[in-house]
Amino acid sequence: MERLTIYTAEIDIISDLQSLTEQDTLVSSDGTFELGFFIPGSSGNRYNLGIWYKKITVKTVVWVANRSRPLTVPSSGVLTIVHPGNLVFMDNITSGIMWSSNTTSSGNATAKLDDTGNLVMTDGDNKKIVWQSFDYPTDTLLSGMKFGRDVLTGREWHLSSWKSSDDPAPGEFTYSIDTHGYPQDILKQGADGRRFSGASEFSRNKIFTYNMIINETMVAFTYDLVNSLVVSRFFLDSSGELQRLVWVEDAKKWQLIVKLLRGICDTYNICGAYGSCSTENSQACSCLNETKFVPRNPKGWEAADWSGGCVRRTPLDCKNVSDGFIRYSDVKLPDTHTSWFNMSMTLKECGAICLKNCTCMAYVNTNITGDGSGCLLWFNDLLDIRVITEGNGGQDIFVRIEWLLLN
Numbered sequence: 001m002e003r004l005t006i007y008t009a010e011i012d013i014i015s016d017l018q019s020l021t022e023q024d025t026l027v028s029s030d031g032t033f034e035l036g037f038f039i040p041g042s043s044g045n046r047y048n049l050g051i052w053y054k055k056i057t058v059k060t061v062v063w064v065a066n067r068s069r070p071l072t073v074p075s076s077g078v079l080t081i082v083h084p085g086n087l088v089f090m091d092n093i094t095s096g097i098m099w100s101s102n103t104t105s106s107g108n109a110t111a112k113l114d115d116t117g118n119l120v121m122t123d124g125d126n127k128k129i130v131w132q133s134f135d136y137p138t139d140t141l142l143s144g145m146k147f148g149r150d151v152l153t154g155r156e157w158h159l160s161s162w163k164s165s166d167d168p169a170p171g172e173f174t175y176s177i178d179t180h181g182y183p184q185d186i187l188k189q190g191a192d193g194r195r196f197s198g199a200s201e202f203s204r205n206k207i208f209t210y211n212m213i214i215n216e217t218m219v220a221f222t223y224d225l226v227n228s229l230v231v232s233r234f235f236l237d238s239s240g241e242l243q244r245l246v247w248v249e250d251a252k253k254w255q256l257i258v259k260l261l262r263g264i265c266d267t268y269n270i271c272g273a274y275g276s277c278s279t280e281n282s283q284a285c286s287c288l289n290e291t292k293f294v295p296r297n298p299k300g301w302e303a304a305d306w307s308g309g310c311v312r313r314t315p316l317d318c319k320n321v322s323d324g325f326i327r328y329s330d331v332k333l334p335d336t337h338t339s340w341f342n343m344s345m346t347l348k349e350c351g352a353i354c355l356k357n358c359t360c361m362a363y364v365n366t367n368i369t370g371d372g373s374g375c376l377l378w379f380n381d382l383l384d385i386r387v388i389t390e391g392n393g394g395q396d397i398f399v400r401i402e403w404l405l406l407n
Contacts, residue, residue: 013112019080022047026113031055033117037077041166046070047077048168049089049099051117051133053231057252062117062140062233063133064168065089066099085109085130087121101131116144138168140235143208148177148220157220159236173240181339182366182376183219189240207232207246207257214343265386272309273381288328288385292401314402318358322403325351330394332386333364334378341366341376350375351398362399
């Protein structure tokens with residue numbers, strides 16, 4: 001059967017009998033999103049397949065298919081479904097495949113751009129989702145997308161920056177959820193350069209609501225816009241900044257409402273073990289409690305070399321059962337890479353189990369709503385602590401200390 005080619009039509013579905021050329025676009029049914037071919041920035045002759053907002057005047061791309069394999073010959077690109085249910089972006093001149101969903105179906109597959117900005121391909125026989133762009137984020141997290149990890153399949157939903165404003169190829173920054181211990185969000189530069197962990201800005205706002213899913217099958221963060229008429233996006237830019245923006249129609253521009261990294265305290269572990277970072281003080285770093293902790297290297301500390309962190313004035317004496325815990329309030333919780341958690345324990349049970357383990361350095365509730373629930377324990381030194389302004393999402397943490405210092 002002859003394949004049909006669509007010319008300058010605004011539709012939201014293509015089938016395995018249809019193709020989209022460079023002159024065509026796929027539009028969501030409510031007209032919010034559009035999929036087609038675009039030239040990123042001032043790159044000239046590089047053509048990519050992507051999704052952007054259709055109704056706003058500043059072309060803002062939220063997803064790119066062929067990030068690392070741009071098309072260089074004008075009017076040669078085609079998006080098509082080939083048997084048996086594989087969505088491919090091809091160079092029509094060379095027949096080279098620039099991008100593929102690498103999927104199969106039983107036949108009659110269709111691809112639709114829905115109103116959330118998700119490109120979804122379904123099996124025509126049973127309507128089962130074969131592939132969707134929301135499972136393969138680029139630099140942008142949209143409302144309804146997952147950010148995290150599927151424990152059963154190992155699939156990870158993370159953001160990776162563009163190489164530059166003119167090049168959507170994966171850049172040097174990635175933003176993901178670390179699931180070694182209690183889940184935490186991590187921004188990295190390169191393979192190992194951890195730059196930032198944790199964020200309190202998600203706690204209270206009027207733009208969106210969020211949900212954190214932690215169970216045997218999935219660890220994921222999702223958000224939904226409070227007002228469906230608001231156009232907002234969360235993305236990782238090419239310089240490594242995480243930004244939350246809202247489109248202001250009257251001004252015809254994106255308004256920045258949250259930016260991370262914002263300052264020195266967003267740098268990972270800037271104050272060392274048991275050090276606490278605050279933007280409110282003239283010196284960013286201080287020991288968690290200066291009556292109970294002291295700088296490991298006092299001279300270096302005075303010269304703003306905080307890398308040595310802090311140590312307890314009186315060492316722990318766990319074997320003689322002389323340890324207890326002291327509460328510190330309004331903090332961003334430490335790095336959870338060497339932590340353990342149980343979602344059903346009470347805070348009292350959490351403290352008791354921590355006290356029995358000499359390597360347990362602190363504990364908190366995993367859920368601070370209501371009376372609190374769940375248990376999170378830290379082993380080894382506490383790293384990457386930050387003071388949070390009261391009312392902005394900080395938590396209480398109970399830190400192990402030699403019992404005599406509690407009096």
